[in-house]
Amino acid sequence: MTFQQPKIDTSPHVSDEVRKTTCYMCACRCGINVHMKDGKVAYIEGNKDHPVNQGVLCAKGSAGIMQVNAPSRLRAPLKRVGERGSGEFEEISWDEALQIATDWLEPVRKDNPEKLAFFTGRDQSQSFTSFWAQGFGTPNYAAHGGFCSVNMAAAGIYTMGGAFWEFGQPDWDHTKLFMLFGVAEDHDSNPIKMGLGKIKKRGARVIGVNPIRTGYNAVADDWVGITPGTDGLFILSMVHCLMKAGKIDLEYLAKYTNAPVLVINNPGQSDHGLLMHDKDGKEVVIDRKTGKLTAFDKPGVQPDLAATFEKGGQTHRPVFHQMADMYLSEDYAPEAVADRCGIPAKRIRAIAAELARVAFDEAFELDHEWTDFRGEKHTTMTGRPVSFHSMRGISAHANGFQTCRALHTLQIILGTVEVPGGFRFKPPYPKPATAHPKPHVGVTPGSALNGPHLGFVHGPEDLALKEDGTPARIDKAFTWENPMSSHGLMHMVISNAYAGDPYKIDVLFMYMANMSWNSSMNTRGVIDMLTDKNDDGEYVIPKIIYSDAYSSEMVAYADLILPDTTYLERHDCISLLDRPICEADAAADAIRWPVIEPDRDVKGFQSALCDLGAKLNLPGFVNEDGSQKYADYGDYIVNHERRPGIGPLAGWRGGDGASSGRGEVNPNQLEKYIENGGFFVEHIPAGSNYYKPWNMAYQDWAVGMGLYDKPTPYLFSLYVEPMRKFQLAAEGHGDRQPPDHLRARIKEKMSPLPIWYSSEDDNKADAFPITALTQRPMAMYHSWGSQNAWLRQLHGHNPLYLPTRLMRENGLADGDWARVTSPHGEITVPVLEMAALNENTVWTWNAIGKRKGAWALEENAPEATRGFLLNHLIHELLPPKGDGLRWANSDPITGQAAWFDLKVRIEKAVPPAESQPGFDAIKSPVGRGPKDLKWKVGK
C-alpha cells in the first residue's frame, strides 16, 4: 500500500498588510512588524531591518496582541465618585476631563506653580513631558529614574560621559571576555541576549556576577554568586590586584583620563583636593616631553602619570598617585575582602588575572587611522577585548553610585572603554557631565521655569535650594541629602507631599507609574498617604490626576483619569533628545504610529498634554494668537524645534527630507519614517566609531548630527571633582553649607575616588541577616504582564526562592510558606528551593503580585492570592536611628532608592489562605475579562 498523507497548503496567506512600528512591551524599544488582517492586529514579530533587535523579539513583544486586546484597557476619561481607593468612577467626556484638569491647574500656575508635582513613570517621552512641565513652571518634574537606576546613569556620566543602560554596549564583534554584573532585564534586553549568543558562538568567556544564577547568569561560563551589596568591594579588590601587578593601560590612562591631572595639595584650604586648572579653566598635567605644566589638551602633550609639581612649598600630585595610595592598600587585598564578598580570595585573583590576560595578552589592532583631539594621528586602533555590562543589581544599593564608579574605574584602568573589543557608547553619548544642563528651579508664577528641571550638578552652587536653604523641589532632589540626584526622586514625592516636607502641594499629576502598588516602597503606607484626610475632610494630597492605558492599581487612587492608548494606537518618538535607539556604530531614532485606531474614547497622553497645554496657555503649546499649537503629539513630533533645525526626530529633516540631524521641519517626516519601517539610522563613518570622546572625526560628525554644537572632547573622570567640592563644603568651606547632621556623611561618602561602604548596620543586618532581592522575569515588564492572557500563564504567581541552606535550617520544603520579616514589615508567602543562589540571599520575581480587582482580573486570580510584593518590606526611610531624623533609604549621593539593601529574617509559617498582607478588592472600572479565549483574526 502506498503511503498517503493529506495535502496541506504550505503557502497560506500570511496577512493583508505589515505595519512597522516600535514595541513598548518594555523599555527595549525593538522594531516590530505588525501583521494586519481585516484591519485588525493578527500577529507581531520582530523587524529584521531594525537596529535594536534585527528581527528577534522577546516573549513580551510577541504577546503584544494580547495587551492591545486586554480587557483591562481603560475606555474613557474617569471622574472619581466614591472615596479614593474604592475604584468608584463615572465615565466622562474628554471635554469635561480637560476642563476639570484646567480648573485645577490654572490657579496653581497663577499663584505658585510648585504646587503641581508632575512625575512620569515608564515614560518614553521625557523630553516632551519635561518641556510641558517647564512651560507650566513647576520645578517638580521627573520620571522614575530615581528608583530605577540613577546610580548607574549618574556614575557613568560623571565618570566617563556615558553609562551602561541602553546607552552603550559591549563590542560584541570583538570582545573575548564579557563580565556581567547584576543586570536589569528590561533595558537593552534583546541586544544583550543577541550579544551573548554571538560571543558564545565565538567561544568567548562570559562571567556573571550575581547572587542569583538565572537568565544571563545561568548561561555564564563562570558564576560569581556574590553577597549582595559587596560588588564595589570585589571590583576594587580587582583594581588593587591589577594595579599592583601593573596590569593597567598606562598610555590610555595618561592620554584619555584625568589620571595625570594634578590635584591641588593645600590642606585646610578651600581648594584642597580640587583639580588644578589653568587660567582658561582647563585641567593641567605635566607634559612628559617638557616636564612643564600644561593644559591637558594642548597639541602634542604627553601627560605624565607619575610626575609631581612643587609650588608654594607643597607637592601637588596627579590623580594617579592618589589612586595608588588608595587602591594599593591591603584593605583591598582579596584576602581582606573575600569573606565579606562571599568569594574566595583565590577566585578574585583568578578573575583579575583573567581580565589582565585577555586585556593585554589578547590585545589587537584594527586598521583604522584616526586623529585624536591633541592632533595626534594614530595609524591603528588598539583593541582590548574585555567588556563589562551592568545595571540595577549594583545600582539599587545605598553604595550604588560609588560601586558603579568603581566598575567604570576598573574598565578604564584596563583601557577598555570606547576601544575595539571593549565597551562602546551609543550616540548621543559620549557626552560629559559638563555638557549636560544643570538643574533649574527658578519659579515665577504664571511663567515657565527658568530652564530644564534635571541635570548634573558640579558643586554646592548648583544645588536646588531656595533662598532659605530649604529644598526647592518636592522630592528634595539636588539637596544635601542627595546632591547628585540627576533623575529626581519620584519615590519620595508622595511621602514628602503627604508630610508637607519641604512643602504641601495642591495637584499630584502622574503618568504610567503604579505608585499605589509595585512602584512604591512601603505600599501600604503610600496607600494610606493617598487616602488620608485632613481635619476639614479634604484629602491631605488634595487633587490627583493620573494617566494610564490600563486599569492599574493606581487608577483607584486618582480623582481624574486621562485614559492613554495602547502602544499600537499612538504616536511616539524615541528621540535623540531623550533616550534614542542608537547603536555604537550609528545614530538612530524611531517612531510609533497608530497602526490601529483606538476603539474606545482614549487619547495618547502626550496628545492630551498638547490639549491641556493649550488650555493652560503654556509657552510652547499655543501660537501667538493664543490658539492651540500642536493638534496632537504627532503634530508636535514633526513641527517642534528644540533649537533651530533640531527637532524630536533626526531623520528626513529639511523641506525635501534630505537632511539628517539638523534641518528645517519636514511636514512629511512621519510618512518617511513609516516608509522606512518606523526608524531612522545614520551610520557613524568607519574610523570614527571607536575612541569617540577623543576622536575628532567622530566629534565633527556628532556636531553635524546636532548631538553637540561644537566638538566636545574630554577626559574620563577617574577623580570626580564635583564630589570633592561637596566634601569641601562639608569641611566648612564656602557659603552654601550642609546641615550639621549631614556633614560627616558627605565627607565620607562623597569621595572623589570610588570607595566601598556597607549599609548593613543601617538596615539592622545583625537582627535581619538575609538579603531579599527581586528581579524582573524576562517575560514580564513591571506590572503590565499580568493583564496579558499569554504572559500571565508564564508567571501567574511568584514564590520566594530560598537557598538550600535556609530551606534546611528552617525545616522548609517546596510549597511551604514562610514569614519574612524586615525592620519595616512582614509578609507570609510560599517558598521554593533554589540551589544556584547565594546562601544568604532570598529573592522573588518582581511585580507579579496584584491587588484584587486591578487589571480586570478575577478577584481569585493567583496574582492576588499567591502572588506578593516585597515592597511591603521596604520603607522609603531607614529604620529610625534614635536621633529623631528621617534618614532616606537611598544612596546618599544620588538619592537612588536602595531597595536591594533590604534585610530580612525568615521563619516557617502556617500556610494562610492567601499571601499576606492581604488587601480588600478594589472595584474594577472596566469590569472583568472574558472566561475563555479562542482568538483568530480573519480567515
Next chain:
Amino acid sequence: MTTLPTHTDKKLGLVIDLDTCVGCHACVISCKGWNTENYGAPLSDQNAYGADNNGTFLNRVHSFEVQPDEGAAQLIHFPKSCLHCEDAPCVTVCPTGASYKRVEDGIVLVNESNCIGCGLCAWACPYGARELDQAEGVMKKCTLCVDRIYNENLPEEDRQPACVRTCPAGARHFGDLGDENSDVSKLVAERGGMDLMPEQGTKPVNKYLPPRPKDAMPEFDVLAPFLEPVAEEPKGFLGWLDRTLEKL
C-alpha cells in the same frame, strides 16, 4: 494511514543550544502567536483572566537545576516542543490516521479534521509535545511551522519556524538533520548533540546541544603570572610607574 513512512526525504528539525538559552520564553510566545493565527484551530486559553488560567502551548521552556559533585549548582533553561521523532509512537497509536509523519520532510503533523481527540497520541509521547486543545477538542502540536518554512508569501529569510526566527540568543537552529553536511548536522557533530530519553526508542530528530563546562576558569595558580606584583608598596609602585612610562 498511521504507519510511519519507511523513509523520509529530509529530516527537518530543531537543534536547541542549552549552553545559550537564557530562558526568556520568546519562542514560547512567538509560537503561540503564529499558531493561534495559522495552522488549524487557534490555541485557546481557559480562564484567561481568572484563577487556574491555562491554555494550549506547543512549546514550553522548563528549567532544571543540576548539582555537580563539586562546585556551584547550575541552572539550565530547557525549551521543549515536538522532536519530530523518526519512530514516532504518537503516529502509530492514532486510531483515525489524523497523526502522520510527512514523507517529504519528516514533520509530524495532526490533520485536525480527522482527530477525534482521544488523547492516545499524547499518552504515547514521552516528551509532552502534544496538548489537547480544550476549546477545539483536537490535538495540537508543533508543526515545525510547516506553513512558514515553505510559504511563498513570506520573504525567503523568514521561511523558518517562528520560534527560531524570534530567538534573541540564537539558541535555536532549524535545518535538515538528515543531511550530514547541513549546518545543523555539523553543529550536532561539533557540540555532541544529544537525544532526549534515547531509551524510549523514539529516535528524535530534534537534538539538544549540552551546556559547555561551567565554572571551569583555570585555577589562580595557572593564571598567577598575569598578576605578578610589580611592587608591594605604593612608593615602589610609583617607581615602577616612572620606569615603565620611560619605555612608552
Next chain:
Amino acid sequence: MHPAPSVIFFTTFSGLGFGLLFFLGLGFPAVTGWTAFAFFVIAYAMAVGGLMASTFHLGRPERAIKAFTQWRSSWLSREAWCAVGALVLMGLYAMGLVFFDTRIMTFGISGAVLSLATVFTTSMIYTQLKTIPRWNMAITPVKFISLSLAGGALLAGQVSAALVLLVIAGLVQIFTWLEGDKALAASGSNMASATGLGDIGGVRAFEPPHTGTNYLLREFVHEIGRKHSQKLRAISLLLMVALPFVLLVLPFSHFFALLAVISHIAGVLTARWLFFAEAEHVVGLYYGKR
C-alpha cells in the same frame, strides 16, 4: 495518569460485559429464551455502556467513527473492530437463542473469541505505551483478560470456574503491582535521561514552564501517596477477589451471588482507579513529578 471516570468505567464494564459474552458464546450457561435475553441484556448493557463511556473522553466524539480506519497500526482501531465484530456476532447468536431457541455455534464461538480479543486489544492500548512503564509489561494483557474472565464467569454463574479464575486474577493483579512498582526504575527513563543533563550532576526540576497547570499535568501527572495506594490495593483485592470467593463458597444463594457480583465490580473499579492513578507517565519527569 489522571484516573478519569470515563476510562475507569469503560475498561471495567466492557471487561465484564465481554467476559460475560465470552461465556455465553461458549454456552455457559446454556440458556435460551427469556433467560438468555436477560443474560444478554446484562452483557450488552455492560459492554456497550462501557464503550459509550469511552467516548466521553473524546474531544470530538462526533467523529468517533473515524477510529475504525487504522486497524493496521492502531490498537484502538483494532479494539473498535473487535468490539463491533463481537457485538454483531453475539447479537446474531443471541437472536438465535432468544427467539429461535437455536444455538448457532459458529457465531457463538467466533463471538466469544472476538469478545476476548476486544479485551485483549483494550489491554494492548495500555500495554503498548513505553511512556508508561507500569503498563508496558507483558503481564498487563494477562491481567485484563484474567479479570474479564473471572468477572464473566461470575456473571455467568459459573461458580467453579469463577472460583479458580478469581484466584488467578487476584494473583495476576498482585504480581502486576509488584512488578509495576519496579517498572519506572527499570525503564531507564529518569530525569537524567529526560534532560540529557545527568553527566553534569544530579538533576532537579526548578521552575516549571508555566506557573499554572496545563493539559499535560492534568492528564499525566497524578500523585498518590504510598500508604494511600497500599490501602486501596488491599481494599480492591478484598472486594474483587476475596469477598466474592467467600460468597461463592458459601451455600448458593441468589442474594450472595448478587453480592459477589457487586463486590467484584466495586473491587475492579477500585483496582482500575489505581491502574490509572498509579501509572507514572515519563513526561512527569520534566516536571520533577516522579
